[in-house]
Amino acid sequence: MTLVLQRIEDILPVDVNDLELLAQQEGFSHVARLVAEWNDGFRFDRLGEMLMAGCQGDMLVAIGGVTIDPAHQDALRMRRFYVHPDYRRQGIGRILAKALLDHALSFHRPLFVHAGTAVAPVFWESLGFSKHEQDGHTHQFKRV
Numbered sequence: 331m332t333l334v335l336q337r338i339e340d341i342l343p344v345d346v347n348d349l350e351l352l353a354q355q356e357g358f359s360h361v362a363r364l365v366a367e368w369n370d371g372f373r374f375d376r377l378g379e380m381l382m383a384g385c386q387g388d389m390l391v392a393i394g395g396v397t398i399d400p401a402h403q404d405a406l407r408m409r410r411f412y413v414h415p416d417y418r419r420q421g422i423g424r425i426l427a428k429a430l431l432d433h434a435l436s437f438h439r440p441l442f443v444h445a446g447t448a449v450a451p452v453f454w455e456s457l458g459f460s461k462h463e464q465d466g467h468t469h470q471f472k473r474v
Contacts (some may be wrong), residue, residue: 333391333422335429338381342368345390346383353412360446361393363411380439383437384413384426389419392426396441405440408454427457428463428472431471441471 333359352360357456372396376382384392394411394437408430413423434441443459445451445468454469462470 331385334385334424335426336383336385338377338383338393339373341391343383343385343390344399345395349390349393349412349414352415358412358413358414360410362411363408378434378439380430380433381410382426382430384422386417386422388440390414392422393401394426396430399440399442399465399467401467402440402442404435405442406434407467408434408441408443411443424457426430427453435471435473442467443469443471445469 342365346361349467350361350365353359374397376398379395379397380396382393383390392413395409396406397409399405399407408427409432411423413426413429431441442462442465443454445454451468455461458471459469460472461468
């Protein structure tokens with residue numbers, strides 16, 4: 331089945347609550363923070379920001395976004411990135427991350443990420459990020 335990416339602008343996908351529950355079961359709170367922030371009115375709508383969903387059929391299997399970095403207002407940060415556990419290691423995360431990365435790089439601003447798990451650095455480094463442990467970041471994208 332093909333992964334379909336869509337920009338989220340007005341309404342979160344209904345099944346984001348399923349991803350939120352799965353993330354919480356794994357000990358992650360970032361999807362719950364995404365939902366809470368959305369409910370408080372945050373819309374990923376400032377210059378450079380974007381939230382994307384990855385769906386297979388009618389099922390939401392991945393979500394992630396780019397926001398203005400809270401530590402550096404002139405920079406962007408990859409955030410709220412999560413892939414359904416049953417859909418990992420199939421390239422879905424990479425497809426979503428590349429789409430977000432391409433979007434972010436078009437703004438020619440520094441780009442950061444916080445790799446939230448022990449295995450995540452390998453993923454982000456495979457996309458061109460390098461270690462940068464400052465201001466709550468673990469990695470910065472290095473343009474070549």
